[in-house]
Amino acid sequence: SSELTQDPAVSVALGQTVRITCQGDSLRSYYASWSQQKPGQAPVLVIYDKNNRPSGIPDRFSGSSSGNTASLTITAAQAEDEADYYCNSRDTSGNHVVFGGGTKLTVL
Amino acid sequence: QVQLVESGGGVVQPGRSLRISCAASGFTFRSYAMHWVRQAPGKGLEWVSVISYDGSNKYYADSVKGRFTISRDNSKNTLYLHMDSLRPEDTAVYYCAREYSTGWYLAFDLWGQGTMVTVSS
Numbered sequence: 053s054s055e056l057t058q059d060p061a062v063s064v065a066l067g068q069t070v071r072i073t074c075q076g077d078s079l080r081s082y083y084a085s086w087s088q089q090k091p092g093q094a095p096v097l098v099i100y101d102k103n104n105r106p107s108g109i110p111d112r113f114s115g116s117s118s119g120n121t122a123s124l125t126i127t128a129a130q131a132e133d134e135a136d137y138y139c140n141s142r143d144t145s146g147n148h149v150v151f152g153g154g155t156k157l158t159v160l
Numbered sequence: 161q162v163q164l165v166e167s168g169g170g171v172v173q174p175g176r177s178l179r180i181s182c183a184a185s186g187f188t189f190r191s192y193a194m195h196w197v198r199q200a201p202g203k204g205l206e207w208v209s210v211i212s213y214d215g216s217n218k219y220y221a222d223s224v225k226g227r228f229t230i231s232r233d234n235s236k237n238t239l240y241l242h243m244d245s246l247r248p249e250d251t252a253v254y255y256c257a258r259e260y261s262t263g264w265y266l267a268f269d270l271w272g273q274g275t276m277v278t279v280s281s
Contacts, residue, residue, distance in 0.1 A: 085267035087205075094255060094274055095205065100267035138205050142266050147219045149195065149207040149266060 056084075056139055056152035063158040064129045072124045072155045074139035082141040084122035086115060089136045089154075098137075099124055126157075134159045162186035162270060164256050169275030172246055180275050182239040182256030187270075190214070190234040193259040195268065196241050198252035206252070209241065210259070224250075246279045253277075 056076035064070035074084050083102055087095035097106050099115035112127045122141075126133055139152040168180035182194070196208040209220045209230040218230050229242040239256050253276050257268035 083265040085265055087268065089205075094271040095268070096271070097260075097267055097269050100260065100269070101262070101265045106269060136204075140205075140207070140266070140268070147210075148221065149210065151197075151205045151207060154204040 056141065056150050058139060058152035058155045060153065061156045063160055065160050066131060067128050069125065069127045070129055070157065072137050072157065074122045074152045075120055077120060078141045078144050078150060079117065079120045079122050081144065083117060084139045084141045086124045087138045089138065095138065129159050131159050133157065164258065164270060164272035166254065166256055166272040166275035169254065169277045171278045171280060173281050174247060174279055176246055177244045178246060178277060179240055179242045180254055180277065182272055184237045189237040194232060194239045195257045195259060196230060197255045197257050200252040248279050251277060251279050
């Protein structure tokens with residue numbers, strides 16, 4: 053198994069750019085995926101693979117990766133982007149899945 | 161429409177069993193690996209288990225291995241999670257999720273709305 057580490061909380065001013073990071077050994081072998089979860093709702097996939105967005109996800113969401121760190125960047129953050137964000141990847145065995153602890157994004 | 165709908169949650173005493181279900185519709189269920197992911201109240205997401213598209217491969221988180229069993233019925237487009245020897249720490253919303261992956265990444269591109277399981281005496 054392995055772990056993914058995220059900052060518990062991040063804030064950004066409306067219209068500014070914010071980066072949310074995710075660190076872990078598994079990210080040296082596998083790309084992270086990112087999901088957004090708003091209160092009382094199920095998660096929604098926002099980024100997968102190297103930097104791909106599902107249909108309907110705004111292009112202000114982007115992903116990147118370097119070494120053991122993956123990043124989710126929101127350019128010109130909007131009020132509706134306030135949510136919890138979770139990274140996940142395969143674990144180092146390749147057979148299990150590991151989630152980060154989540155980052156609560158506040159848009160000021 | 162494309163959706164996953166969980167059911168079967170409820171309140172159960174410690175040590176007892178419960179089976180929850182996830183009904184899939186709007187897509188070719190038998191073509192996808194499926195997962196269970198849970199979220200304890202006020203906590204983050206925790207991966208629980210995965211089953212391959214044809215049911216031949218199953219994997220479990222260490223926290224549930226030996227107590228939970230994942231299964232599927234492709235003729236009924238339904239995913240199951242049978243939970244034995246339930247503990248208070250199993251209390252969570254249980255989500256089913258569809259896998260979208262290659263060898264280099266694994267994402268969950270479709271989630272159900274979740275079903276709440278409460279383990280309490």
